[in-house]
Amino acid sequence: MEHLTHTQAMRDAVLDGLHDIPFPSDDAERPAALLTRCPVAAPTPLVSADALATELGLTALHIKDERDRMGLGSFKSLGAAYVIACDAQSGRAAGAAYYAASAGNHGLSVAAGAKAFGARAVIYLAQTVPAAFGARLEALGAEVRWRGAIYEQSMAAAAEDAKAEGAIVLSDSSWPGYLERPHRLMEGYLVLMHEAAAEMAEAPTHIFLQAGVGGLACACAAYARKVWGHAPRIVVVEPDAAPALHASVAAGRSVVAPGPASAMGRLDCKEPSLIALKGLARDADDFVLISEAEGQSGADTAARIAMPSTPSGAAGLAGLLAARVGGPAGDLGLDGGSRVLVILSEGPE
Incomplete structure (x- = not known):
């Protein structure tokens, strides 16, 4: 795992360069209301993975299970x-x-x-x-x-x-001149965090969010900040073969991050969504990169707890595992009192 601590100077540089790009929506009420009119829509489970939390030395581990959202197999159904x-x-x-x-x-x-x-x-x-x-x-x-x-x-x-x-x-990405529809699309993703927050008795201390172009991570981070303020530490997880957000934040501007193909194919995006980059520049605390082996470890662990997914779908979990097993756990503030939220974003292939 490679860890980038998000500094205020990095944040300011990105935000200054994206002054004409909108921040993401944090209004979950509109998409939630529209979903009530869909016959196949229903909240997805929030699972308390108590045994895995104990294994990792955490107080709690909550897994938002998007593997069967609306019968399509992923959170993307909301977008x-x-x-x-x-x-x-x-x-x-x-x-x-x-x-x-x-x-x-x-x-x-x-x-x-x-x-x-x-x-x-x-x-x-x-x-x-x-x-x-x-x-x-x-x-x-x-x-x-x-x-x-x-x-x-x-x-x-x-x-x-x-x-x-x-x-x-x-x-599901955004660029200059193409902002309205991706902005609305990301608004749909707010529903999953809206559901999770409604079920959690207290704020998580950490949220690990996987990212490709960044739409899911951005929407979830925006809503987490709305309901929990600065209480959670928000960690964005990407493949080291596709560090679009990590590289852009480090550079202080949107960049294309070339790299080899990743087995985390849903996250194998080399250029960030500009709306997502702006939102995460404001809302995220840390950006981490995981290796292919670490990504597979996340999928293997999900399968072991009877929640099979892919390396892409379990990448947030993989980031947590990498931080706890020989990774920068101390840098991320994880300890025996941590309450962690991760998302399984898709079902197995």
Whole structure:
């Protein structure tokens, strides 16, 4: 594990450079209210992993289990489908075409939302995505287009084709000129932390949040700060092969962080969402990188406690494990009194 302590100078540099980018929403009431109208929506479990907490020398370990959110298998169900539902409320979804690149679960949410509201979904996949995932998208009625060797190339292709073909880009990332829909998409992710906070008797001392482009981590951090203030120490966890947020915070500006392909494929994103970078520059305390072996250890531990996931889905847990087992536990303030919250963001493949 590699640990970056977030200094005020780093925070100020990032925020100064993103003055024209909005902060993320922290209003969970709107997406929560809209979800009550969805027949397959229900809160996901918050699990108290008491045995693992004892093993790690913690007072408590809470795991927010997103592995079966809305039957789609991940927290991403709360994002793109929520955007399309909002469009439907204003009469903009029926007959529209939504183009999106996906490294995994975002595409399922786009496809499900389009199917539910009479729209069309076109999902762009890079060569690193398993063919079986393309089949899952097609089963939901989406058109699949294979473009590029890596996620960033498939995202560029989706944006280019959408412009040429008069379609709507629906990305879970954000960049200059593309802010409104990803801002709303991340608002949907607030629901999972809203649910978790409602079940917790006291604030966690630590929250470990995995990040790709950063949408999940940013939304969860924003809501945690709203309800718990500065009580939790918020730790952002990324693969060392894709340190998009870590490298950007260290540089004081958004950067592309090249690296090899990661087995944590859902997190294998080399460039951060600008909204997420701004939000996490404000709200996160620490940024850590985990190795491929550490990521696999997180998945192995999740399976051992009968909560199987992937190295991507269990990366927050992997960050906690790495900090406790030979990692910078002291630097992160973990001790016998710690109450930790992590998210299992997706089910096993």
